[in-house]
Amino acid sequence: MKKKVLALLLCVGLAAGGLGGCGEPDAPGKETPEAESGEETISGEVHMAYWAIEFDGYLNRCIEEFNKIYPDIKIVLEPAAWDEYWTKLEAASTGGSVADVFWMNGPNVMKYVNGGVMEPIDGYLENSDIDLNRYPEGMVQLYHVNGKQYGIPFTFDTIGVWYNKKLFDAAGVPYPKDDWTWEEMVDTARQLTKEDKSVYGMATQLEAQQCYYNTIFAMGGEVISEDRKSSGFDKAETQAGIQCWVDLQEEEISPSLASLAETAPDVQFLSERVAMLWYGSWFVSAVEASDLVNDVDVVELPSMNGNKGTVIHGVINAISSASENKEAAWKWVEFLGQEKANVICAEEGIIPALEGTPEKWVSAHPQYNLQSFITSAENYSYAYPVSENSAVWERPMIENLKKAYCLEVDVKEACDTIAKEMNEALAKE
Amino acid sequence: MGKRGKKTNISSIKERFWGYTMIAPLVTGLSVFYFYPVIKVFFDSFRDVGAFNQGDWCGIRNYQELFADPVMWQALGNTLKYVVIIVPGMLLLSLILAALLNMNIKGRSLFRVIYFIPAITMGAAVAMIWKWIYNGDYGILNQILQLCGFEKIRFLGEEATALPAVCVVCIWGSVGYNMIILLAGIQGISKTYYEAAAIDGAGGIRQFFNITLPMVTPTLFFVLITNLIGTFQTFDAIYMLVPNTSMAAGSAQSLVVYFYRNAFSYSRRGYASAIAVVLLAIIMAITAVQLKVQKYWVNYDE
Numbered sequence: 001m002k003k004k005v006l007a008l009l010l011c012v013g014l015a016a017g018g019l020g021g022c023g024e025p026d027a028p029g030k031e032t033p034e035a036e037s038g039e040e041t042i043s044g045e046v047h048m049a050y051w052a053i054e055f056d057g058y059l060n061r062c063i064e065e066f067n068k069i070y071p072d073i074k075i076v077l078e079p080a081a082w083d084e085y086w087t088k089l090e091a092a093s094t095g096g097s098v099a100d101v102f103w104m105n106g107p108n109v110m111k112y113v114n115g116g117v118m119e120p121i122d123g124y125l126e127n128s129d130i131d132l133n134r135y136p137e138g139m140v141q142l143y144h145v146n147g148k149q150y151g152i153p154f155t156f157d158t159i160g161v162w163y164n165k166k167l168f169d170a171a172g173v174p175y176p177k178d179d180w181t182w183e184e185m186v187d188t189a190r191q192l193t194k195e196d197k198s199v200y201g202m203a204t205q206l207e208a209q210q211c212y213y214n215t216i217f218a219m220g221g222e223v224i225s226e227d228r229k230s231s232g233f234d235k236a237e238t239q240a241g242i243q244c245w246v247d248l249q250e251e252e253i254s255p256s257l258a259s260l261a262e263t264a265p266d267v268q269f270l271s272e273r274v275a276m277l278w279y280g281s282w283f284v285s286a287v288e289a290s291d292l293v294n295d296v297d298v299v300e301l302p303s304m305n306g307n308k309g310t311v312i313h314g315v316i317n318a319i320s321s322a323s324e325n326k327e328a329a330w331k332w333v334e335f336l337g338q339e340k341a342n343v344i345c346a347e348e349g350i351i352p353a354l355e356g357t358p359e360k361w362v363s364a365h366p367q368y369n370l371q372s373f374i375t376s377a378e379n380y381s382y383a384y385p386v387s388e389n390s391a392v393w394e395r396p397m398i399e400n401l402k403k404a405y406c407l408e409v410d411v412k413e414a415c416d417t418i419a420k421e422m423n424e425a426l427a428k429e
Numbered sequence: 430m431g432k433r434g435k436k437t438n439i440s441s442i443k444e445r446f447w448g449y450t451m452i453a454p455l456v457t458g459l460s461v462f463y464f465y466p467v468i469k470v471f472f473d474s475f476r477d478v479g480a481f482n483q484g485d486w487c488g489i490r491n492y493q494e495l496f497a498d499p500v501m502w503q504a505l506g507n508t509l510k511y512v513v514i515i516v517p518g519m520l521l522l523s524l525i526l527a528a529l530l531n532m533n534i535k536g537r538s539l540f541r542v543i544y545f546i547p548a549i550t551m552g553a554a555v556a557m558i559w560k561w562i563y564n565g566d567y568g569i570l571n572q573i574l575q576l577c578g579f580e581k582i583r584f585l586g587e588e589a590t591a592l593p594a595v596c597v598v599c600i601w602g603s604v605g606y607n608m609i610i611l612l613a614g615i616q617g618i619s620k621t622y623y624e625a626a627a628i629d630g631a632g633g634i635r636q637f638f639n640i641t642l643p644m645v646t647p648t649l650f651f652v653l654i655t656n657l658i659g660t661f662q663t664f665d666a667i668y669m670l671v672p673n674t675s676m677a678a679g680s681a682q683s684l685v686v687y688f689y690r691n692a693f694s695y696s697r698r699g700y701a702s703a704i705a706v707v708l709l710a711i712i713m714a715i716t717a718v719q720l721k722v723q724k725y726w727v728n729y730d731e
Contacts, residue, residue: 083672087693094481111696115481255566258586258676263566273566395695406676 043072044325046332048317049092049099050077051085054285058348065344066335073328093117093320100323101332103315104151106142106383107390112318113145114388119319120148124330130337134355138383139314151316152337153353155345157280158310158376159214159301161185162287166295167192167199167275176276178300178372182215182244185276185302189253192275197252202276203265204245204254206398206405209311209384210278214301216241217309223385224426231393231422233415243411244304246404257405281373284365285349300372312381314353388429393422467709474702484699491703501704503679504687507592511683512660514596515603519656520649523604527611528637541609548606556669559598560585563670585670591677598666603659607652614648615641646727654719661712664689684708 050059056079063075078099080088086108092098093115104112112118125132130152132140139153161176168175173191176184189201205211216223221238224231232238248254255268269277270290278301287296301310317333319326335341342352346361351373358377362370387393397418404414474491478484495501530541547555562570565583575581584594622640631639664685671681673690682690684704692701 090480090696091693111480115483117481256583258583259566261672261675262564262583262586268566391695402676 041072042070042328042331044328045074045076046101046325046328047076047078047099048332049080049085049089049102051080051082051103052282053079053081054282054289055348055350057285058345058350061344061348062336062341065340066332069335070328070331073331075332093322096322098320098322100320100325100329101317102320104143104318105315106313106386107394109143109150110145110386110388111391113148113150117321118150119321119323119326120150121152121319121330121333122149124334125149128334130334135337135353136312136314136377138312138381139316139353142314142383142386143316151318152333153314153316154336154341155282155350156312156314156353156377157282157351158312158373158381159210159278159280160298160310160372160376161276161301162269162279162283162296162298163276164269164272164274164292164296166292167272171275175297176299176302178369178375180299180302182302182304186248186251186253189248189276190251193253199272200255200274201253202248203260203268203274203278204248204257204405205260205265205278206257206401207265207278208394208397209313210280212242212245212401213311213382213385214278214309215244215304217311217380217382218301218304218307219244219309220307224387224422228387228429229426231419231426233397233422234419239411239415241304242401242404242415246407246411249405249407257402281351281370282349284368284370287368288349288365294367296368298369298372300376308376308380310376310381311384312377313384387426389425392428393418393425396421396425470702470705472702473699474706476699476702478697478699478702480696482698487699491700492707494700495703495707500679500682501684501687504682504684507680507682508661508663508684510592511596511599511663512657514593515599515660515663516653516656518596519600519603519607520653522600523607523611523652524645524649526604526608527615528641530608531612531615541612544608545605547602547604548609550602552602552665553669555602556598556666560670563594585681586676588677588680591671591675591681595663595666595670595681598670599660599663602666603656607656610652611645611648614645617648618644643728647729650719650723650727654716657715657719658712661685661708661715 048059056077059077063077066073066075085103089098089102093112098117104118109118132149132152135153136156139156140149143150143153163176165175171192171194173188176188185202192199192201194200213223216232216238219237219241221235221241222232223238249257254260255263255274260268263271265274265277266279266283266286268274269279270286270292272292283298287293301308317336319329319333323329337354339354339357342354342357343360345352346357347364349361349365351358351361358374362374400409400414400418400421403409404411473484475486475488476484477487477490526544530537530544534540562568563584565571565581565586568584570584571581582590584590618641622644623636626636626640662685663683667681667683667686668689671677673694675681685708688701688704688708691697691704
């Protein structure tokens, strides 16, 4: 009998807990009327979803600072791996249990805006001291959809060539300089590749943002037309930006595509199997946490026929339109856009977006040539190519390029197929 | 049979009430988590559902597209390959192991535990370990191959080897569990048969084929059906071992993995629902055939 009563109580408790779980947290000190400026009475739990575990240090420091201002807002971090992040986010958005604040990137922003998942922040911005003019214009525009602003960029990134100085020294090859050319890079890679293939000069990754988008831009091509209505893959310049990578496939100066698919390129770089790696500015924190902390440096991407190009991209903190605690969520988003969080960001190895703070990022890590990322962002950066539903054409793009990289079909044929499928997809948007 | 009674008496109503109350939790659970999704998937397969459940009716377009989709046919072919390799391989191995572990050998319980361990280990963890074993650059299997003077094989990265490599993991993972079930079946066989056979002079092998095997067929049938269905739904090992970025992704992808990618990676839930319906139809058809055919080989005699 006792057991029965206990079970009943438990059930009732569970049910009640389930019902009340999403409501306001019953913080015992909540009702203390000592708050001075009104703002500080905001309380509640704000869940935050993001995809890069290496940003934990930055976020935890931000939470600490944030709680000094808003002690009653509890930030709960929900990290996910990149591959699973979008799957989880979409499922959670559909089910209505998405985090209050979540990271959003360029390729997905239109999809989430059209899905009604993101809350516009224009109203909040009016009463805030955040000035959007102090953030990179391209980044702000990327998240300005249908006349509404959906977030404040807190970081941006460009691409550079990271290299392992130890492997250069061992091979007796001079370090690359910011004004090097593609041909020089290939030549360097040849010299760095060991005969027994225990070290490769570089990694010919099948990666859009890190690799072929950059060469497409440097060659004067485009991925998608400016009006986002047609594909750029049928242009000769675009195809030249792909061809340069495919040309390297036969050379054996890079681990095979199969190897790169199995063991990620950045892992191979940090295991000293690959001497040069095209990779983003976000790599700083991973490098600093590795054994190679003092043996690595970075240069600008090489020029191709005298031109350079790099993809610039940035991430925002979006507020969920289903959030029950938007006020607190906004306070957190606002904080992450302000000076203090941007400086923490710089110190933790990620380029902050706020005007004047990227320089702090450069000076906080003087051992690396990080100025190269700022130079490239200012002088030859191109916005990450997106359309309303990028995922629909990105899939055939990758599938067909895979065939070209494996030398199954030639580049022209692969690119023409991509252009055709992409134009069909864009016509439906 | 109670039809003829003029009134249902009180005690029968009470009985019914308690009957339904008792099964209510299970029925509710099944309805919410099984029946409702099945119906929903069936409806969605006729809708063009995209991200965030937005969508319209589109008739049989999903099915038309499905049958014209070469990737779907490849995934279906792969699924059949998985079934043809995994199910017999697993049945044979677990039957042999069960028979061996039923004998009087030293450390019998220890072996039983060891073979059962994969069954209680999380699928994802198992896959992670195997991923490293198979790794083309650093994997232990390739180190051994090289020591023996063979070329490296990129097991999970090449179209020819990815599918068999996944099969090995699946068999390895399920042998222990099925072995325990078969072992229970074998132990249920009356000792008198063996005693009689021994008196007649039958040896161990003869006893196995003429007594153990026919007598264990009901258990074998159960194991066959559950594993056939389970293998048609193979997902976790493939998803973990051969990710979408792999060169062999297309040639190792099963129907359920393709379903998952459509539903959750490509946001094509309507199309994914159609795949699920087709898979359900295939599994039901094969199970129906199994139930019909069983009378020719399953021995239910006491």
